[in-house]
Amino acid sequence: MFREYDLAITMNKEKTALAQLAEISHEKVAVSFSGGKDSLVALDLAYRVGIRKAVFCDTSVEFDETREFVKHVEKFYGMHIDVVRAPVTFFEIIKHVGLPSRVLRWCCDVFKFGPLSNYAVQESLHSFITGLRMKESSKRASYENSDRNPLVPVIQTNPILTWTDQDVWEYTSENRLPVNPLYEHFKRIGCWCCPFKTDNDWEKIKELFPEKASFFEGILADYANRMDIRDKETFIQKRGWKMWSNSVSKISVGLYSPCQTQRDKVDLIFSGQSKNQIDRIIRLLPILTDDYFLVGNKLRITIKDIDKRRLNVLVEKAINCKACGACTSLCRTGGLKVDQGSVYVDFARCNKCQDCLRTHPLRGACIIRNYSPKVATLVNS
Numbered sequence: 001m002f003r004e005y006d007l008a009i010t011m012n013k014e015k016t017a018l019a020q021l022a023e024i025s026h027e028k029v030a031v032s033f034s035g036g037k038d039s040l041v042a043l044d045l046a047y048r049v050g051i052r053k054a055v056f057c058d059t060s061v062e063f064d065e066t067r068e069f070v071k072h073v074e075k076f077y078g079m080h081i082d083v084v085r086a087p088v089t090f091f092e093i094i095k096h097v098g099l100p101s102r103v104l105r106w107c108c109d110v111f112k113f114g115p116l117s118n119y120a121v122q123e124s125l126h127s128f129i130t131g132l133r134m135k136e137s138s139k140r141a142s143y144e145n146s147d148r149n150p151l152v153p154v155i156q157t158n159p160i161l162t163w164t165d166q167d168v169w170e171y172t173s174e175n176r177l178p179v180n181p182l183y184e185h186f187k188r189i190g191c192w193c194c195p196f197k198t199d200n201d202w203e204k205i206k207e208l209f210p211e212k213a214s215f216f217e218g219i220l221a222d223y224a225n226r227m228d229i230r231d232k233e234t235f236i237q238k239r240g241w242k243m244w245s246n247s248v249s250k251i252s253v254g255l256y257s258p259c260q261t262q263r264d265k266v267d268l269i270f271s272g273q274s275k276n277q278i279d280r281i282i283r284l285l286p287i288l289t290d291d292y293f294l295v296g297n298k299l300r301i302t303i304k305d306i307d308k309r310r311l312n313v314l315v316e317k318a319i320n321c322k323a324c325g326a327c328t329s330l331c332r333t334g335g336l337k338v339d340q341g342s343v344y345v346d347f348a349r350c351n352k353c354q355d356c357l358r359t360h361p362l363r364g365a366c367i368i369r370n371y372s373p374k375v376a377t378l379v380n381s
């Protein structure tokens, strides 16, 4: 009796979800599929109303079983699932920015929102269908059936927002959906080295994937040495790294100096690795101004009509950039790109809105600028 009652609730929720999905334009939506049970239910509901577009964002630290499962789901539905990735891998970028933790959660910006936002712009999407559910975290409790994430340029349609775990499993079993085999061992899947993994998850990873566990312990040991963390046992074995908040190491590069002769101009003076830095700045500078010129190692910029805080952000973005791609999610036109190790602007697509220089919602307008920055000081600001 109890089970029948629960099933009736699930069926009502199912009808509501199908009705919500039936209302949205099918040409301009894609399911954001993670390889987990919730987004698979969202994919199945979307498939039932005729939606045939889905995307999987490979964070570079997915379990191989999840990648295999995505291929299996493609075959199950007879439909292609696009795969997107950030321009850097997790283990490349942590050399520069350090480890993400529960306190320093920059990794979703780089490995999820950046690639998915670029995909949305490229495919002219209007909405992503997600498997988000309220029960997953207190933050998600504030989400609505249809809402916006400031780091994704499209609406998020969340058809199973109010579903419980039990609703999801019942739907999966009633409809004989495939199940990612990792659910045999983990309650939640996601990236294998996510700081939100529980201690039990880590014990399982040690048991099932010992090579991954020992590789990661090596990374933690290197990091602990680099950051001069004395209590390595707490940091590594007791997993203190999950709550780690590293102190930001500011290196002032002192690029600016006031131009002596003309008060509305500023000289950026470089030495050493300067050519590369000048090139990087010039690749972004027309967002703010075309009124600049280069004399030897001096880049002279007319600052009269420029918001100087934005000029500072622009210069610091340019000199800090490690081409992670996160900030490209701030650009609604697809004009901000990464190439040759740094960010640049395709001015044929740029409307000079300056969104990519805003320090919110992407922390400091650049992940590296925020967490491991080289700081330039505008002397006459």
Ligand code: SF4
Binding pocket: 287, 330, 331, 332, 333, 334, 335, 336, 345, 349, 350, 351, 352, 353, 354, 355, 356, 357
């Ligand atoms: S100024 Fe606006 S349109 Fe141009 S690259 Fe930046 S965010 Fe994109």
Ligand code: SF4
Binding pocket: 317, 318, 320, 321, 322, 323, 324, 325, 326, 327, 328, 338, 342, 343, 365, 366, 367, 368, 369
């Ligand atoms: S400017 Fe910063 S956020 Fe943007 S791609 Fe470069 S490192 Fe990433």
